[in-house]
Amino acid sequence: MLSKLRLFICALTTIAVVFQVLPVISMPLVTSIHLSRYNGRLFGVFGWCTVSTGVCTPPRIGYSMQCATAGTSSADVMADSGCDSKDFAGDFLPSRAKRAISKLLVVHPMSLFFAATLWLMTVALNTQKFARSRRALVCAVLWSLPTVFLSLLSFLVDVLLFIPFLAWPGWLLLVSTVLIAVASCIMCGVRRSVSLQKYERLRNKDVIEFFPMQSDKLQSEESQTQQELPLERPDRVHRPG
Amino acid sequence: MVKTGSWRYDQGHDDYASCEALHLGSGILLRAHKDNPISLYNDIQFTSYCDDQRPLYSALIRTAQTFPYLEQIQQDWKAFISSPDSSRGPFKYSIYAILLSFTANFVIALSLTVIVFITVRQKPYRGASNLLKLGSSLASINLTIFVAKAMSALKEDHINKGIVSTNVVLNLLWNDLTFACLDLLVVLICELCQVQIVMRLFSRVREKRFVFLAGVVLSLISQVLWAIPSFTQIGKNHSMGLSYDTDGLILLSPFVYLMRITFSAFYASIICFNVFIKRNLCLQNQRMILLTFITILMIFMQPAFFVADVTNVWVDDLSEIFNTTCYVGSAVIVWEWVDYLLILERKVQAQSVLGRPVYEDDQQDYYFAKYALKTQDNQFRGSNINTTNSSSNSATYADIPAQVPPSMDNNKVEFNERPPIKERLLEGCTKIIDGMIYYTDHFIVKGLVIKTLSLHSKNSSDDYSKRKAKVRRRIGLDRPNEVYVYATRDVVFDSEEEEHPRDEEEEAGNSVEDARAGH
Numbered sequence: 001m002l003s004k005l006r007l008f009i010c011a012l013t014t015i016a017v018v019f020q021v022l023p024v025i026s027m028p029l030v031t032s033i034h035l036s037r038y039n040g041r042l043f044g045v046f047g048w049c050t051v052s053t054g055v056c057t058p059p060r061i062g063y064s065m066q067c068a069t070a071g072t073s074s075a076d077v078m079a080d081s082g083c084d085s086k087d088f089a090g091d092f093l094p095s096r097a098k099r100a101i102s103k104l105l106v107v108h109p110m111s112l113f114f115a116a117t118l119w120l121m122t123v124a125l126n127t128q129k130f131a132r133s134r135r136a137l138v139c140a141v142l143w144s145l146p147t148v149f150l151s152l153l154s155f156l157v158d159v160l161l162f163i164p165f166l167a168w169p170g171w172l173l174l175v176s177t178v179l180i181a182v183a184s185c186i187m188c189g190v191r192r193s194v195s196l197q198k199y200e201r202l203r204n205k206d207v208i209e210f211f212p213m214q215s216d217k218l219q220s221e222e223s224q225t226q227q228e229l230p231l232e233r234p235d236r237v238h239r240p241g
Numbered sequence: 242m243v244k245t246g247s248w249r250y251d252q253g254h255d256d257y258a259s260c261e262a263l264h265l266g267s268g269i270l271l272r273a274h275k276d277n278p279i280s281l282y283n284d285i286q287f288t289s290y291c292d293d294q295r296p297l298y299s300a301l302i303r304t305a306q307t308f309p310y311l312e313q314i315q316q317d318w319k320a321f322i323s324s325p326d327s328s329r330g331p332f333k334y335s336i337y338a339i340l341l342s343f344t345a346n347f348v349i350a351l352s353l354t355v356i357v358f359i360t361v362r363q364k365p366y367r368g369a370s371n372l373l374k375l376g377s378s379l380a381s382i383n384l385t386i387f388v389a390k391a392m393s394a395l396k397e398d399h400i401n402k403g404i405v406s407t408n409v410v411l412n413l414l415w416n417d418l419t420f421a422c423l424d425l426l427v428v429l430i431c432e433l434c435q436v437q438i439v440m441r442l443f444s445r446v447r448e449k450r451f452v453f454l455a456g457v458v459l460s461l462i463s464q465v466l467w468a469i470p471s472f473t474q475i476g477k478n479h480s481m482g483l484s485y486d487t488d489g490l491i492l493l494s495p496f497v498y499l500m501r502i503t504f505s506a507f508y509a510s511i512i513c514f515n516v517f518i519k520r521n522l523c524l525q526n527q528r529m530i531l532l533t534f535i536t537i538l539m540i541f542m543q544p545a546f547f548v549a550d551v552t553n554v555w556v557d558d559l560s561e562i563f564n565t566t567c568y569v570g571s572a573v574i575v576w577e578w579v580d581y582l583l584i585l586e587r588k589v590q591a592q593s594v595l596g597r598p599v600y601e602d603d604q605q606d607y608y609f610a611k612y613a614l615k616t617q618d619n620q621f622r623g624s625n626i627n628t629t630n631s632s633s634n635s636a637t638y639a640d641i642p643a644q645v646p647p648s649m650d651n652n653k654v655e656f657n658e659r660p661p662i663k664e665r666l667l668e669g670c671t672k673i674i675d676g677m678i679y680y681t682d683h684f685i686v687k688g689l690v691i692k693t694l695s696l697h698s699k700n701s702s703d704d705y706s707k708r709k710a711k712v713r714r715r716i717g718l719d720r721p722n723e724v725y726v727y728a729t730r731d732v733v734f735d736s737e738e739e740e741h742p743r744d745e746e747e748e749a750g751n752s753v754e755d756a757r758a759g760h
Contacts, residue, residue: 095551096249100491104499145455149503156499156547163551181510192445 005190006131010122012183017119019176020112020151023158023169028056035170036162038094043162045108062103063092094165104157111150111173115180118147122183134198137191144184151177248495259317260291289314292406296321298336301403336395336405343391343410346566347384353566353573354381360577369437373576376430380569383423384562390417414561421471424565425464431568432460434576435508441579442515445600450681463500470494501564505543505571512540512575515582522585529581536578539570 026033027044031054034042042049048063049056057064092099121140130136155173158166265285272279289311290297296317309315321330332338354377361370394409414420436456440449470490516523516533523533546563590597660668 097495098248098491101248101495103492104496149507152503152506153499156502160495160499160551185514 002190002193003126003131005186006122006126009183009186009190010119010126012179012186013115013119013122016151016176016179016183017112017115019172019179020108020115020154022172023154024108024112026169028059031056033169034167035158036094036165036167038162038165039091041092043093045105061106063099065099094162095160097161101161105154105161107150107154107157111147111154114143114147114150115176118143118180118183122187132194132198134191134194137187137194141184141187141191144180144187148177148180148184151180248491257291257294257296257317257321259289259296259311259314260294262286262288263311263313265311287311289317290402290404292404292408295330297404297406299403300399300405334407336407336410339407339410343384343562344388346562347381347388349566350377350380350384350569353377353569356577357573361573362580366437366441369434369576372430372437373434373572376427376434377569377573379423379430380427380565383420383427384565386423387413387417387420387562416475418475420561421475424561425468425471427565428467428568429460429464431572432463432504433457434572436460438572438575438579439508439511441583442511444598450678453681454677459504463497463504466493466497466500470497502544502547505540505567508571509540509544512536519582519586522582522589525585529585532574532578532581536575539567539574542567542570 022033023035024045026035027042027049028047029044031042031049034044034049036043037051040051042051043063046059046061047057057066093102118140121136121143124130125136125140151173155170155177158170158173162170263286265287267283267285269282269285270279271282271285296314310318322332324330354374357374357377361373391410391413394413395405398404398406398409433456436453439456440452443449443452470493473490516537522529524530543564546560546567550560587597
């Protein structure tokens, strides 16, 4: 049952990571994916492009007003392309947010990094080495908390910048957040189960070892005492493990 | 623009001719002062009083005998109130809506404070309930001061200018230092109360400890980050000429705002998860159903306001007042809900066969105690052996707890050197973490766990006398004259003939038990 749950967690995080990759590779990296389309402009995480001319800004965090042609590596200002250095003021982003706020889109790659690391952790949890490790499970649970936080934050940033023209890659982030949250909850459950199993194994043994001090003689002495008075001192009974 | 440090561009508005100079022409009779005679002016230019280039509502009483407004002013006013939402002319942006919202918030905060003082029990969470009372009281005081200040400012405007401006109230909301300071404290206290609530929902000690540490740290971080742009902006407004990194502040302000929304979404999802897994208790009686419904309403208030905010600037201008009420509500109502839920849960546990669940975390202490008892027992036995049999071997058992470090090597010369920096740093970090865990356990976790057991106790004096009576009854002090005499009796089993070692052992055990009962 636990191994099935671990596989399920891995599947959930895999889908979540894929959903997080799509917004990150949006405009100007992949021209067919965009976070929003507004007033003839297509917005992505690292820049924006004009619909009519297909000219994009160079990829960077925060939207710039300087455009580069798709073919050239150096920034080439094009006054007639629709993305010259004029300031669009309140008309640039759909939600009337100031252009400086677009720097908050940096949470997208951060969120992807955290989600990818979580995915690696969940893969590792399916291996034999970490399958029963409480420490690995605790690490994965703790890591999943900032992952959910950043994922939700990146969705909220998209909402703040692009509502009411938010495209499907933006909404995928909400799905990704829910998936990671569910995976995190299941991981908590698995951690509890593993912890309980380990404790029960320890309890069933019920042999307390005095590692540096117990000699063989003491053990034999104790077993002798048990035979003499087994019910008078029930706390000394060694149950077989 | 009221909110000068806003991360959004100001909404555009139309130009109104009455706010510019109106050319009235010649032949106007005017009396500048009651002591001066009336004069004839040839060329008059009239500018109507406008607020941020927008027409204002006049608060003057007008009758049939008074002079009518200028036609241009009337036209501009009609254009302003019938314009689209973006120019803030319609009724919902007027002073009435704003007055209604902040007085409603004031009344809600006041009611929640009364609820806290009436219903929230002092015991068993004395510290947490005091924190809740402090937070709600501060919120009420803050809103009382704000309402008084706003009314005073509106009265001043009415007397001096004959107008009622929304910007006066909104300016006060964003630039008042007292309001900002008290609001910072209220939100911090409410966030700490939310941490306490989440801690109560988790049963395991380790989880409680983690929730406490993470919750307190995140609450402090969010409040410090919130304070930076808010107080910088207020400082900037109060003392002109100071230079600030405007871009950084503009970026920080929405980031903290989103952070708060994220935390409230986390909080809402934790509560909803608990509502789902304890749905039987939540739907047990009418009162609990109502309480659960209000709880869900309160916890989703803040995310709902976020959605309203990104679509409507009106809410953004008043978000601080709404925030205060949302935080106080989500702390007070949810506290009451958790209180009631835990009482119901304990009632169910008391009636069930299995009783209260015990977790492995709690059992660790038991395991260590058992280990200690066993060690002590072995030590005792060892010393007995030492006295009866004076053999040299028995000394090895007597030294059972001697878990001393290995003796120092005599051939090794040791200098009184300071350990390397890495070790010292590691030691320091360990000390800090140990200290944090110690205080967490002592002041919060242990208090919660231990006091949970006496949850049903309401009055301290009653509780004490009841407990005293219970103990007296248990040890027989309530009936001192009733003396019972027990006689010993040998038990004879039919299966005595069967010479089975196990049966013999049982018999021996039973006789021992009987002998004990007889004593």
